[in-house]
Amino acid sequence: MKILEFARKEKMVTNNFPVVPYEVTDGFRGKPEYTYDLCIGCGSCVVACPSNALSLKKDEEKGVARWKVDYNRCIFCGRCDEVCPTRAISMSKEYVMCVLFDKEDLTVTGELKLKRCDTCDVYFTTERMSNYTYQKLVSAGWDMASIDEKMKHLNTCPDCRQEKAVAVNVNQMKKRGV
Amino acid sequence: MGPLYTIPEDIQRENTLEKKLAHLDKIKRTFFVYRVDAGSCNGCDIEIFAVITPLWDPERLGFKLVASPRHADILVCTGSVTRDMRYPLIRAYEAMPDPKIVAAIGACGCSGGIFHDAYGNWGGIDSHIPVDLFVPGCPPHPATILQGLALALGIVDQKLKKTVYDNDEGKIPFDGTSILNNTLFERDLYVESKSLMGYIHGRVLFKKYCEAMKTAKRPEDASEIAELIKHLIAQEEDPRYAECLRVLHNTVYMNWIDSMMVMGEEGKNQYIIKGA
Numbered sequence: 001m002k003i004l005e006f007a008r009k010e011k012m013v014t015n016n017f018p019v020v021p022y023e024v025t026d027g028f029r030g031k032p033e034y035t036y037d038l039c040i041g042c043g044s045c046v047v048a049c050p051s052n053a054l055s056l057k058k059d060e061e062k063g064v065a066r067w068k069v070d071y072n073r074c075i076f077c078g079r080c081d082e083v084c085p086t087r088a089i090s091m092s093k094e095y096v097m098c099v100l101f102d103k104e105d106l107t108v109t110g111e112l113k114l115k116r117c118d119t120c121d122v123y124f125t126t127e128r129m130s131n132y133t134y135q136k137l138v139s140a141g142w143d144m145a146s147i148d149e150k151m152k153h154l155n156t157c158p159d160c161r162q163e164k165a166v167a168v169n170v171n172q173m174k175k176r177g178v
Numbered sequence: 179m180g181p182l183y184t185i186p187e188d189i190q191r192e193n194t195l196e197k198k199l200a201h202l203d204k205i206k207r208t209f210f211v212y213r214v215d216a217g218s219c220n221g222c223d224i225e226i227f228a229v230i231t232p233l234w235d236p237e238r239l240g241f242k243l244v245a246s247p248r249h250a251d252i253l254v255c256t257g258s259v260t261r262d263m264r265y266p267l268i269r270a271y272e273a274m275p276d277p278k279i280v281a282a283i284g285a286c287g288c289s290g291g292i293f294h295d296a297y298g299n300w301g302g303i304d305s306h307i308p309v310d311l312f313v314p315g316c317p318p319h320p321a322t323i324l325q326g327l328a329l330a331l332g333i334v335d336q337k338l339k340k341t342v343y344d345n346d347e348g349k350i351p352f353d354g355t356s357i358l359n360n361t362l363f364e365r366d367l368y369v370e371s372k373s374l375m376g377y378i379h380g381r382v383l384f385k386k387y388c389e390a391m392k393t394a395k396r397p398e399d400a401s402e403i404a405e406l407i408k409h410l411i412a413q414e415e416d417p418r419y420a421e422c423l424r425v426l427h428n429t430v431y432m433n434w435i436d437s438m439m440v441m442g443e444e445g446k447n448q449y450i451i452k453g454a
Contacts, residue, residue: 014235015321018328022321027378030319036343038351051285051292064346071338072288072302075316082377086351095319096337098326099312101195103288103304104340106314111344127348139354139361 024093029076031094034069034108038088041065041112041126045080045089054080058123064111065126071097071106086132117157119164124157183268183306192276193308201277202332205251208242209331212250212274216267216303218257221317222284226254229320241327247273252330255303258286258293264300271307279330281311283323288312357388357397363434364388370430374422383422386410400435400449403427408451424451 015022024030046054046067053073057066069089080089099105114123115130134154138144153161185193215223229236230243244250247270259267271278282303285291289302303309313326328334356364367387372380390406391397407427414420428450436446 013233014238015233017234017321017324018239018334024319037349040350052294064344070289071314072312073285073291073294074314075285075292088351095315095322096325097314098322098329099336099338100329101310102340103312105336105338106288106312107340109342111342111346113346113348127346128350131348132350132352135350135352135354136361139356140365141360141362 022095024095028093028095029078029091031071031092031097032069032074032076032078032080032089033092033094034110035088035090036110038086039067039110039112040086040088040128040132041067042085042129042132044083044085048079048083050077050079051075058114059111060123062111063114063123065114067110067112069108071108072103115155117160118152118155119160120157122157122159130154182264182300185308186272189272189276189278193278198277198279198310201251208237208240209251210244210249211241211252211254211327212244212247212270213254213256214247214267214270215263216255216257216287217260217263217299218284218286222256222287225315225317225320225323226256226283229323234320234324236324236327239324239328239331239333247271248275250274252279252281252327254281254283255309256283256287258290258296258302259300259306260298261300264306267303267306279311280307280309281313281326281330282309283313283326284318285314285316288314291316357391358434358438363430366430366434367426370426371422374425375418379418383419383426386419387423387426398435398438400432400441403431404449404451411451421453424453427451 041056043056046056051073053070053075055066055068055070057068059066076091078091081087081091084090097106112126112128115125115127116122117124134151142150156164213223213226228234236242241252247253251274253271253274255267257263271280280303282288286293287303289304290299291302293299294301300306304312311326311330313323315322318326325334329336354361368380368384371383371387374380375383387407390410391403394402394406396402404427407423411420411423414423432446432450435441435449
């Protein structure tokens with residue numbers, strides 16, 4: 001009976017949860033929300049993810065890079081949010097994310113078009129990433145006089161760029177007679 | 179290598195989706211929940227105990243924790259399956275009366291989680307026994323667990339669906355606008371505010387500084403910006419933001435202005451904001 005008296009005095013503490021949504025506090029790390037329009041496919045979130053919940057894979061046949069998040073494996077640490085340069089992935093307050101039967105319902109995939117290298121015709125980066133790099137360099141006070149020469153360099157894959165640099169160096173050395 | 183465990187035929191026959199749904203329809207009593215820890219770090223178990231406290235009270239929805247799998251309708255499994263806990267998990271599964279409903283709680287239960295490539299880990303719950311309900315989170319919030327149990331009962335609807343975006347138009351989320359006509363200034367400001375206050379508060383700090391600068395008529399005018407930031411610091415309620423705004427102004431902004439129009443040490447000292 002003592003408990004009943006106590007219970008009458010106190011207010012009811014139980015959340016009326018499935019009927020009324022539960023309000024989480026500020027800074028709650030819920031589901032990392034993916035905004036496709038902001039993503040440039042740089043892959044820094046994939047590198048930062050400690051549990052490999054994020055993946056970025058090249059699909060040569062379709063010519064797209066496939067960015068995928070698997071909330072099954074996500075540990076909600078927020079590292080992807082920290083490193084994302086465009087805030088395409090950011091922690092939300094969403095906690096309602098249970099699914100029945102199919103694990104694939106907990107995945108989000110974004111397909112980003114790939115770009116070919118000018119020299120060797122191999123896919124090496126996404127189109128958005130290339131445009132983003134160009135726009136960043138222009139807005140950071142790039143010398144627009146020699147733009148064509150520089151664009152050639154920007155549209156070459158890292159392997160070709162390496163070969164090119166080695167060839168230039170070797171030529172210079174030959175001239176000097178080393 | 180074949181599958182680690184094949185479900186006996188009689189269990190398979192009794193556990194079809196139709197039979198489970200029929201069971202849900204005709205059941206007129208409390209759902210008994212049995213919990214198995216298949217090698218978790220105890221985080222998810224603590225959250226399950228949080229769920230059965232009066233704050234969440236799953237018994238008003240009709241869930242009751244029981245001590246034996248022989249009584250259970252729902253098997254709640256936590257943790258990635260370790261070698262030693264695999265057999266007890268399968269025994270608990272086989273001991274349940276048909277039809278069996280299995281819920282995997284936490285990132286580890288759903289897919290192996292952060293331990294997915296560890297040597298002692300044999301994958302998530304679903305690589306051993308068929309799982310009906312996935313509750314992600316590391317650990318899941320009590321509300322998530324309760325919502326999952328309610329979802330298994332059909333009280334609430336499933337929110338998430340598999341999403342694929344494939345209409346790439348090559349547009350980029352960056353227009354190259356800058357306050358000082360050079361985005362390297364924004365970059366320096368952002369890097370410094372992140373290193374001062376971390377990524378969550380650093381973003382707020384960066385936003386505060388930028389918005390104050392945008393109200394200025396001439397952002398290159400150090401005296402105007404110094405007045406604006408002084409005003410902002412005086413208004414700021416949080417002393418951490420006030421101090422960091424001061425540091426940002428004295429280091430990043432003054433260095434940029436100094437490199438744009440050489441002011442010298444004395445000229446710089448005029449516009450430096452001194453701390454309290």
